[in-house]
Amino acid sequence: MKNCYLARSRAVAARLIGEEMIIMSAADSTLFSLNPVAALIWQAADGQTPLARIVRDRICPEYEVEPEEALRDAEEFVAELAAHGILMIAESPILGSSPITVGTR
Amino acid sequence: MNVMPSPIARGNARVPSRRPSEEITVEIGGVPIQLRTIDPGFRRVIEERYSGFLNPSAEPACSFEIQLTSNELISDEDVRVSRRASTWCLQRGDFRAEWDLHRREGWIRQGANPYSIDSVLRITHSLLLAMEGGFQIHASSAIRGGRAFLFAGVSGAGKTTTVRLAPPDAIVLTDEISYVRRSESGYRAYGTPFAGELARSGANVSAPVQRICLLKQSLENRLRPVRRSEAIRALMRHVLFFAQDNEIVERVLDSVVQFASGVEVMEMEFTPDYRAWELVR
Numbered sequence: 001m002k003n004c005y006l007a008r009s010r011a012v013a014a015r016l017i018g019e020e021m022i023i024m025s026a027a028d029s030t031l032f033s034l035n036p037v038a039a040l041i042w043q044a045a046d047g048q049t050p051l052a053r054i055v056r057d058r059i060c061p062e063y064e065v066e067p068e069e070a071l072r073d074a075e076e077f078v079a080e081l082a083a084h085g086i087l088m089i090a091e092s093p094i095l096g097s098s099p100i101t102v103g104t105r
Numbered sequence: 106m107n108v109m110p111s112p113i114a115r116g117n118a119r120v121p122s123r124r125p126s127e128e129i130t131v132e133i134g135g136v137p138i139q140l141r142t143i144d145p146g147f148r149r150v151i152e153e154r155y156s157g158f159l160n161p162s163a164e165p166a167c168s169f170e171i172q173l174t175s176n177e178l179i180s181d182e183d184v185r186v187s188r189r190a191s192t193w194c195l196q197r198g199d200f201r202a203e204w205d206l207h208r209r210e211g212w213i214r215q216g217a218n219p220y221s222i223d224s225v226l227r228i229t230h231s232l233l234l235a236m237e238g239g240f241q242i243h244a245s246s247a248i249r250g251g252r253a254f255l256f257a258g259v260s261g262a263g264k265t266t267t268v269r270l271a272p273p274d275a276i277v278l279t280d281e282i283s284y285v286r287r288s289e290s291g292y293r294a295y296g297t298p299f300a301g302e303l304a305r306s307g308a309n310v311s312a313p314v315q316r317i318c319l320l321k322q323s324l325e326n327r328l329r330p331v332r333r334s335e336a337i338r339a340l341m342r343h344v345l346f347f348a349q350d351n352e353i354v355e356r357v358l359d360s361v362v363q364f365a366s367g368v369e370v371m372e373m374e375f376t377p378d379y380r381a382w383e384l385v386r
Contacts, residue, residue: 022337
């Protein structure tokens, strides 16, 4: 997966509870719970930043993990969320995906 | 654009004057909804079904005209709830309904069966409650010692069993669907007429919520504290909401997060006998 850009769907509600991100899809009421690493990717999914850079700049410095391995895991994760319709992925920047507010409680 | 009205406001409904005999006001969870039908037979059905929840003097939060269809709309179509500008559209195989948020008036088209009106009321309540920080939850509930205890779980988890085992000093609010509303001092649980296997309407009373128990049948009785994120996830699975609407989903999630922060949420392992109620105090 080259030049993978991601943006959060607007048809979701997301709240950060501690380090865990809880996401509810408005489309089908499916509930997702993201661990801290996945939550970091979700929060960085602004449509403008490639996944590889998110992994390099946000994940690798925070967690002791090889960039290649982290990217592989991240690609799997974003593909899964995209399949559920709560994340959009594209090979070029996703327009109109300015940062949205993610509530923190 | 946010077109949600402010929290349930009494006095906002502009209900045209009609013959009083056509009107029935059903007040569940402190939310009065006026139903109007010119069919005396169906009126009796409604009065009997919600007999403990009628309040003719309440000022309705919204009003529905019921249009009975001779050819009942029956199909397997799932419930769909959507919003067009300020109008909510409620639809299932056995009914159609629309309801304008600003005028607080609407209509229901259905056959003369009580199950359709049950569903319309539940859906309407879920929207009204969501707008003011409350929610409906798939949970039985009871009042003991002046405090409300809720028992949430999937079908078969023991919701009905729990309230069936309630001691004489407990007041059963429901064995199926509990209403939770935010109050100045916390949250209150309200009785509902919506019954499960118990086949008996709950008491039309309310009390501050002390605890919500996530039911788990076991060989022993004990309570286990639940982490906040685990509590929110569990509660969201049991909360009833129907609208595929971003704003409603946002509001319900916020309500549950706040509820889980202010109310005890515990896993309740229990044996299905009267000793389980030793934990409910």
